[in-house]
Amino acid sequence: MEKIDHYLDKIAEKVLHESARLNGGIPYIPEDGHYTDIGQEDIAWWTNGFFGGLLWQLYHYTENEAFRSYAEQIEERLDRALEEFVDLHHDVGFMWLHTAVANYRKTENEKSRVRGLKAASILSSRFNSNGHFIRAWNEEKTGWVIIDSMMNIPLLHWAAVELKDPRFKQIAIAHADTVQQYLIREDGSSAHIGSFDPESGDFIEWIGGQGFSSDSAWSRGQSWAIYGFALSYKHTGNTNYLNTAIQVANYFLANSAQTNNIPVIDFKAPPINADTDTSAGMIAACGLLELSRSLSKEHGKLYKDTALQLLSAVLDSYTDFSIETDGLVMGGAVDYHGKEGKNVGLVYADYFLIEALLKLKDSEMDLW
Helix, strand or coil: CCCHHHHHHHHHHHHHHHHHHHCCCCCCCCECCECCCHHHHCCCCCCCCHHHHHHHHHHHHHCCHHHHHHHHHHHHHCHHHHHHCCCCCCCHHHHHHCCHHHHHHHHCCHHHHHHHHHHHHHHHCCEECCCCEECCCCCCCCCEEEHHHHHCCHHHHHHHHHHCCHHHHHHHHHHHHHHHHHCECCCCCECCEEEECCCCCCEEEEECCCCCCCCCCEHHHHHHHHHHHHHHHHHHCCHHHHHHHHHHHHHHHHHHHHHCCCCECECCCCCCCCCECHHHHHHHHHHHHHHHHCCCHHHHHHHHHHHHHHHHHHHHHCECCCCCCCCCECCEECCCCCCCCEEECCHHHHHHHHHHHHHHCCCCCCCC
């Protein structure tokens, strides 16, 4: 990866063109080569913070004020989601860690700090005290917990430090313990969804969610688990989380190696459907690099080397650096069973590609 700066410079040039075309819009999936503004359709959509996050990463790398300006436009638009409130759920971490909290960390903007604290309060309010979990979505899903949540609870760790209030950290730890106990299997694979009785808090069953089945291994969920538990270790120093991150990472490594480091959507699905999800590879790359930092140089080398392999596989065959089209990483998939959202660009795959490249330089902006 001697060309890291070369790739980052090409990415920065492309994202400037994307941002100009979007003109304050919030992207998700390119359609016919170009982004539309999903913020007009759903201002509370779970991915609405990722473009802001990659803009802050690029601002941190280049010091080009245009990236900051575009990021702040997105942050301000998300105020409507906070005001409307009812559609928000566990993904407020993804939405405001990468926008408001990023802004505050970089500029000490007090209004951004307040936005982040509001989001953390929303997330903590979803805690089920009997089951020791943060509920996922809304409506009838009052007892559902999903593996993605491990990447949202760093918002609570940030708020605990910012307010000097241990309640936020206590909730994050209790939730991580529940996910660790009930969603991580003995073989290192991860369930996407765990269903709990919302009254008693008792575990009921796994639910298939975006993977092939309830007992399969959705690759993006596996990558959320790698990175999420590595971050929980970073915030707490609890070696149980570190060991879980290693366990799920080893499962991911063994399976992604079977498909030349381009993950299929689900590692336990029948081989007749080998659709890829490059976003799982990019998230895993970041998680593996984070994990490698928590280990000795000798032990961490395996995970850093694999992260490099995941990145190289995508950069060699699944990237588009043309300034005329939108989206960087191709070959992503929204879920296993959906008829649409296969072999597409996903804004969060782009974010994690950029973060991983910056991590290799030890120069990323810490948004977690």
